[in-house]
Every structure is written in C-alpha cells, then in structure tokens.
Amino acid sequence: MPINIPKNLPAGEILANENIFIMDEQRASTQDIRPLNILVLNLMPEKERTETQLLRLLSNSPLQVNVELLHTASYASKNVSQSHLQQFYKSFNQIKNNRYDGMIITGAPVEQLKFEEVYYWKELTEIMEWTKTHVTSVMHICWGAQAALYYHYGIDKFKLSEKRTGVFQHQLVNSDVQLVRGCDDEFLAPHSRFTDVSEEEILAHDDLILVSTSKDSGPFTILSKDKKHVMVTGHLEYDATTLGIEYHRDMDNGLQPEMPIDYFPDNDPNEKPLNRWRSHAYLVFSNWLNYYVYQETPFSWK
Incomplete structure (x- = not known):
C-alpha cells in the first residue's frame, strides 16, 4: 500500500526511484480508505535526509500511511531552509x-546537554504530555528515546x-513481544551518541520491558507495558553511509573523531560500508505499525 506524503516533498522523488509506492496528499484525498495518520517530530539537523530514511521504513507495510511532519517553534534549525519548513512542516x-x-x-545532537538545558525542552515536554491523550503509540529514537x-x-x-x-551486535532478551516478532535472536544496529541509559534502572522499572540489549552498546529497545512508548537508543533508520558521512564531516572539521567500530570494510574509511541492519529495521517498523498502531488505534477518534 502507498505512503502518503506532502506534495513535492524532496524525499518523494528519491523513494519513487526506489520503486516505493508514493501518493501525495491530493491523490490520497480521493481514496475511500482510513489511512494510519503518523506524525513525525523531526529534531535532526539534516531534516531532508532523516525524512527520507524514516519514510522508507514506514512504506514497507500493507497499511496505507499518511505522514505529517512537525518541527519545533521554539528553535529554528540552521541546516534546512526556511522555505522547506514552511512548505512541508507544521508547528x-x-x-x-x-x-x-x-x-x-x-x-x-544535544545529548551532551542536560535535558533542561536544551533550548526547546519546554516545548518538547508539552508535546510529550500531549501524546498521552492524542497519540496511540510513540516511537522514540536515540536522544528522543532518552528524553x-x-x-x-x-x-x-x-x-x-x-x-x-x-555497528554493534545486539541480543533479544524478550522475544515474546510483538515488536520483534520474526526478528533474529541476534542482530546488528548502528549507534552514534555520547550518552547512555542504565540497563539496571530499566529492568527495575515496573512499567518498562527491556526487549534487546548489547554488551558493547547497552540497552537498545525498550517498550512500555501499555504499548504506548517504544524507545530505540540507536539509529535503525540510518542509511549505510550515514555514520561515514558523520565521521568524514568531523574529520574535515578537525575534531579527530574515533573511527566507527565494525563499520568500514577492513577499517578503511575509503571503503564503502554495507547496510547490515536493514532487515531488522524494516521488520521493527512494520511490527510497530501493525501491532502497536493499527491494532490498537480506534477506527474513529472521538
């Protein structure tokens, strides 16, 4: 089934070239069907790249998905044009x-700050509080998961x-939850962050389920028992080249970054990396849409 996106969104052309069924809002309005309405709060600096990555994963489902993009009003991103935000995003x-x-x-990219020091933290907490009554299920990624x-x-x-x-090896510690139905017991996933959360605190919390973890990169997938929140501490949405782009950017800026672990073939930054987490990413997103959104949401919101 198609994924419905704003007309002329640059990601649409990229995804269409990958043979992903894209439908813009104008055509979708003629369809006699109740699509899933998904809101994406995009806090990443390079918004167009993130849009494409997330839309690609949301498209791999038999369910029709209508996507809206949200940005913070309290902070203006410096890495995307204002015309792009005005045309495709809402506040x-x-x-x-x-x-x-x-x-x-x-x-x-704000994880080294305390949460309360983040410029848009007050706005984000207002949004997270609003999701309790206005959203069936929320997936939080990396810093979003920590928040x-x-x-x-x-x-x-x-x-x-x-x-x-x-790119780190992970293990399922709770394979019974629907989020990871069909997933391998071990899988790879990329990380890019300066902070972590305590596995012990997650295990001790009565409202949380630790779904997967890694001895090298810590807790990875955390689920609330009411299925309201899915928290993924890494970046399943990343393309094969994303970590490399970050590494070469930091090198060019004179930051002397650590080379991403188990990422470049033969640890040679001139070699093209492979995407070795794609299947797990598609399956997790499809399971989330099916079991935590489609099967939990009311047909008609009141």
Missing part, C-alpha cells in the same frame, strides 16, 4: 487539536567516556 500549535494513530520523535525515558519514567542519561559510534 505544534497547528496540530495540537488533532489525534494521531502513531508518532515518531527523532534523535537530536522519553527521562520525562515519562524518571530514568536519566549519563555521559560516556567517548563517543559510541559504529
């Missing part, structure tokens, strides 16, 4: 009276001694 005030079947809150654990469950992050970047 919270514009959508706060709507109800959504699902929502994604992305990561953001959710802190705001909803009181679990704070802590700084790592060095940036955790690379």
Whole structure:
C-alpha cells in the first residue's frame, strides 16, 4: 500500500526511484480508505535526509500511511531552509487539536546537554504530555528515546567516556513481544551518541520491558507495558553511509573523531560500508505499525 506524503516533498522523488509506492496528499484525498495518520517530530539537523530514511521504513507495510511532519517553534534549525519548513512542516500549535494513530520523535545532537538545558525542552515536554491523550503509540529514537525515558519514567542519561559510534551486535532478551516478532535472536544496529541509559534502572522499572540489549552498546529497545512508548537508543533508520558521512564531516572539521567500530570494510574509511541492519529495521517498523498502531488505534477518534 502507498505512503502518503506532502506534495513535492524532496524525499518523494528519491523513494519513487526506489520503486516505493508514493501518493501525495491530493491523490490520497480521493481514496475511500482510513489511512494510519503518523506524525513525525523531526529534531535532526539534516531534516531532508532523516525524512527520507524514516519514510522508507514506514512504506514497507500493507497499511496505507499518511505522514505529517512537525518541527519545533521554539528553535529554528540552521541546516534546512526556511522555505522547506514552511512548505512541508507544521508547528505544534497547528496540530495540537488533532489525534494521531502513531508518532515518531527523532534523535537530536544535544545529548551532551542536560535535558533542561536544551533550548526547546519546554516545548518538547508539552508535546510529550500531549501524546498521552492524542497519540496511540510513540516511537522514540536515540536522544528522543532518552528524553522519553527521562520525562515519562524518571530514568536519566549519563555521559560516556567517548563517543559510541559504529555497528554493534545486539541480543533479544524478550522475544515474546510483538515488536520483534520474526526478528533474529541476534542482530546488528548502528549507534552514534555520547550518552547512555542504565540497563539496571530499566529492568527495575515496573512499567518498562527491556526487549534487546548489547554488551558493547547497552540497552537498545525498550517498550512500555501499555504499548504506548517504544524507545530505540540507536539509529535503525540510518542509511549505510550515514555514520561515514558523520565521521568524514568531523574529520574535515578537525575534531579527530574515533573511527566507527565494525563499520568500514577492513577499517578503511575509503571503503564503502554495507547496510547490515536493514532487515531488522524494516521488520521493527512494520511490527510497530501493525501491532502497536493499527491494532490498537480506534477506527474513529472521538
């Protein structure tokens, strides 16, 4: 089934070239069908790249998905044109009276700050509070996952001694939950962050389920028992080249970054990396849409 996106969104052409069925809002309005309405709060600096990555994963489902894009009004991103935001994004005030079947809150490059020091933290907490009554299920990614654990469950992050970047092996510790139905017991996933959360605190919390973890990169997938929140501490949405782009960018800026672990073939940054987490990413997103959004959301919001 198609994924419905704003007309002329640049990601649409990229996805169409990948043979992904794209339908713009104008054509979707003629379809006599109840699509899933998904809201994406995009906090990543390079918004167009993140849009494409997330839309690609949301498209792999027999369910028709209507996607709206949200940005913060309290902070203006410096890495995307204002015309792009004005044409394709909405602010919270514009959508706060709507109800959504699902929502994604992305990561953001602010993890070294305390949550309360983040410029748009007050606005984000207002949005996260609003999701309790206006969204069926929310997927939180990387810093977005840490923010959710802190705001909803009181679990704070802590700084790592060095940036955790690379592709790491993970293990399922709870394969019974529907989020990972069909997933392998072991899988790879990329990380790119300076902070982590405590596995012990997650295991001790009565409202949370640890779904997967890694001895090298810590807890990965966390689920609330009411299925309201899915928290993924890494970046399943990343393309094969994303970690490399970050590494070469930091090198060019003279930051002397650590080379991503188990990422470049033969640890040669001139070699093209492979995407070794794609199947797990598609399956997790499809399971979320099916079991936590489609099968939980009301047919008609009241």
